[in-house]
């Protein structure tokens with residue numbers, strides 16, 4: 640298997656005011672050079688996982704790494720992080736600025752998007 644690109648180590652996230660974590664102590668490794676699909680029923684945490692991977696949400700616990708480097712939440716670190724991880728929203732009408740996914744990701748990569756607490 641290829642070396643891991645993105646790794647979650649015991650990562651948890653609880654939405655503000657929620658009684659239970661949406662993601663609880665999740666550990667996974669996404670390898671480089673492969674396409675990876677994350678499947679699961681509605682509400683199992685797929686979107687939350689991607690928002691955590693992009694740094695839009697700040698993990699409540701655990702560590703997220705890219706090639707072994709830990710995700711930090713300063714705007715400078717997030718800017719660099721998002722040059723590696725682009726996010727396209729599920730609903731095409733929620734795309735930020737462009738008409739196609741490829742264009743939208745390329746713009747997001749150049750833009751400082753804030754952290755959702």
Ligand SMILES: Nc1ncnc2c1ncn2[C@@H]1O[C@H](COP(=O)(O)OP(=O)(O)O)[C@@H](O)[C@H]1O
Nearest residue numbers: 654657661679680681682683684685686687688
């Ligand atoms: N903004 C939110 N506030 C509170 N709870 C949320 C919010 N978004 C999602 N959740 C809850 O977090 C869990 C995971 O949701 P989500 O990541 O959207 O799942 P999926 O993308 O797999 O359908 C669900 O229990 C959902 O109800």
Ligand SMILES: [Mg+2]
Nearest residue numbers: 685686687729
């Ligand atoms: Mg979803």
